[in-house]
Amino acid sequence: MIVRNIRNRIKLLFSAEKKLYSSLLNLTGFCTNRIELYKIALTHKSQTMRQKGRSLNNERLEFLGDAVLETVVSDIVFRHFPKKSEGFLTNLRSRIVRRESLNKVAESIGLTPYISVSNNSTSHNSYLGGNALEALIGAIYLDLGFRACQQFVVRKVLPVLGSLKQISEEEVNFKSKLVEWCQKNHIKLEYTLKQREGTDDNAPLFVSKVLLENSMAGSGTGYSKKEAHQNASKEVLALLRRKPKYVQTIMKKRD
Known part of the structure; x- marks a missing residue:
């Protein structure tokens, strides 16, 4: 692990894409291994790339990240509230993973400016940041594994939304x-x-x-x-x- 981290930091210093590596380090808190995953995660379908006959955008990673995020948050609230009912846990999870919350996190951690999207799509997609955040979590999962996703949610996502107690007491209209x-x-x-x-x-x-x-x-x-x-x-x-x-x-x- 130590050797890999040193290798990643050397890569960060000398890579032609060191600016992107540095940005991802600030966004996620991790040194990345597979930079191509994060490029895709930050590519909206309006800016779809072509590679070997395949269309590449963040929709598949968004699908994966959505599932990973729900699992991570389910685990967190399950452990934090051992005496609460399934209904309470489901409601709390939904408040954390809803698009409004994810949009707020994306803005707060500075993710939105890195999303590659056409101008036309920006004005009609109010969930742009939240979708990209899920795609980013999908990329982290494929690159660094489930534990890294857990750390990302605990360190980057939840602090923006407040304590679990505060979130659970919100009344969503x-x-x-x-x-x-x-x-x-x-x-x-x-x-x-x-x-x-x-x-x-x-x-x-x-x-x-x-x-x-x-x-x-x-x-x-x-x-x-x-x-x-x-x-x-x-x-x-x-x-x-x-x-x-x-x-x-x-x-x-x-x-």
């Missing part, structure tokens, strides 16, 4: 976030609400449906109107994050 997104993108947003019979305790159950540009986008249930709207909004926000093609479809309906 998903409806407000969806309304804000729709206003920003000039998308027509409607909620419908119905009440139906609840469980054995006879508590009423509310069903909220979200329509974007008059099309059904998602639904949610709850034992209050607010809870139903929140759950429906959360589902739609997740859809907008994970399905760029769906966003394009909604934009076309708007136009």
Whole structure:
């Protein structure tokens, strides 16, 4: 390990790409072995590279990094809260790995300026930084392994978001976030609400449906109107994050 670290530092000093090596050292806290992985991680699909007939951008590394990040965060919150329920742990994890949180981390650690992206894509992609952060974690995993990813999350990601206790006590207003997104993108947003019979305790159950540009986008249930709207909004926000093609479809309906 010591010999490898010395070799990496010598590489950093004499490589023609020493500026990138130095930047990655500052971003991640590690000396990298496979610089090509990080180049791909910082390449948005709008700037796709070609190599031996293959298209190279950060989408595959983003997919991998998303899974690694969820596993790392799951392990952290599981160990930190030994008496909490599965629902609590799931909710806390979702708050840490949501795109708004990852965007905040990407900005804070200075990742965003290194992303290679076309000007047109920058203005239409509010998740650019968060996606690149996941791709970076995917690159770290392939280059240095799972333990390095754990260290990166503990040292670089979580400090930006606050303590686990602070994060767990945040109340996320998903409806407000969806309304804000729709206003920003000039998308027509409607909620419908119905009440139906609840469980054995006879508590009423509310069903909220979200329509974007008059099309059904998602639904949610709850034992209050607010809870139903929140759950429906959360589902739609997740859809907008994970399905760029769906966003394009909604934009076309708007136009």
